Amino acid sequence: MILMIRNNRQGLTLVELMIVMVLSIVLMGAVYVAYQAQYKTGRLQEHVATMQQDLRAGFMIMEKDIRNAGCDPTFLNITPLLAGTTGLHALAVQWDSSGVGTHVEKIIYHIDGTNLLRNDDVILQNVTSFGISYWDVDGNQSPLSGTVNATYDSGKTLASSDEPDVRSVQVNMTLRSKKRDVETDSFLYRNFSRRIRLRNIE
16 A cells, blocks of 8 residues: 555646645635734734823823912922813922922913913824813812813812812823724723822921
8 A cells, every 4th residue: 555655646636626625725714814813913003002101101190280280398388270261171280390480380281272281392193082170178178169161271160268278189081092093993091090188298
């Protein structure tokens, strides 16, 4: 029998060749489908990772400013929040950035289109919502005065009489991905919310 296999010089028949080709096509199709699924998953994870990284980086800057609000090493009586500017859609803080009482820095966070600005500098893009709420020492939400439709220029702002009662600030943001998801053809969104205590208040 081994001798017969050695002496068989007929090669593959047409049927055998077609079977091999069909199996090869099925195998290549499976590889392609697996590659496409992996590619889509990778792109989705890349978008999510980029959004989360942007959120963390932007919020680290904001958190530092909020925690330093009211820093007053030379006892100039610096108020942490700027009443009349600070509101539901804008956060205005101030503190002595020099540490010697020579420079009181005022920082305003607000939305311009879909950009979150720190004064005039863009720190986050594709922000679809930005909201601020204020809490007193008992954990109650502080009241705001003004109209319901709030923007940076007009609307609900913190009154001078309410500002001394604020002990913590809660920031709520929604960030949209820069590109659409290739599978669903829609944008991805990530919500972020954190409450930060003002440290420089008696």
